[in-house]
Amino acid sequence: MYISLLRAGEDPGARFRDRIETGSILTCGIIRIEVLRGIVNRRIREWMERLFDEMVACPLDDTLARGAADLAWRLDRRGIILPVPDILIASCALRARAAVVAADPHFRLVPDLSVLGEMP
Numbered sequence: 001m002y003i004s005l006l007r008a009g010e011d012p013g014a015r016f017r018d019r020i021e022t023g024s025i026l027t028c029g030i031i032r033i034e035v036l037r038g039i040v041n042r043r044i045r046e047w048m049e050r051l052f053d054e055m056v057a058c059p060l061d062d063t064l065a066r067g068a069a070d071l072a073w074r075l076d077r078r079g080i081i082l083p084v085p086d087i088l089i090a091s092c093a094l095r096a097r098a099a100v101v102a103a104d105p106h107f108r109l110v111p112d113l114s115v116l117g118e119m120p
Contacts (some may be wrong), residue, residue, distance in 0.1 A: 001101050001119065002035045006044070013051045016119065020054050028058040028092040030085045058092035067091045075109070082106045 005012045019025045032052045039045040058064070068084075068091040075082060082090075083106065090110045093100045099114035100107045107115045 001103075002031075002048070003038060004103070006035075006039065006048075013047070019119075020051070023056045025055050026058055026092065026096050026098045027052055027055045028089060029060045030088045030092075034085060058096055060088065060092075064088070064091055064095060067095065071110070080109050082109065 002012050005015065013020070016025060032049075035052075036045055036048060039048060068087045071091055071094070072082070072084070072087045075087075086104065086106045089100060089102075090107060090113050092098075094110075094113060099116050101116045101119050103117060107113060
């Protein structure tokens with residue numbers, strides 16, 4: 001979502017300011033990594049980094065790693081092989097009972113995960 005907004009020249013901070021201020025946007029380290037690694041302009045990267053600092057973060061701890069490993073194992077047994085970053089993001093959302101906002105079709109393969117194509 002953030003990447004597509006940035007590519008379109010939109011300001012994610014302005015678009016989601018009210019949600020960020022109320023703590024209704026959850027992020028995690030893997031989202032931060034994926035978004036920041038692709039930003040070429042240093043000023044925009046630093047600005048996005050500060051924006052992530054304002055958001056509620058799901059900790060990438062051993063409990064999450066165990067849950068992600070279990071989720072990956074269950075999906076793999078069903079023949080559904082997802083990239084590890086997507087497994088971690090899905091695990092964060094499941095832990096927090098939050099929806100994932102993404103166009104990536106992988107997320108729709110995760111049982112019990114709420115997926116939104118765009119931010120309502």
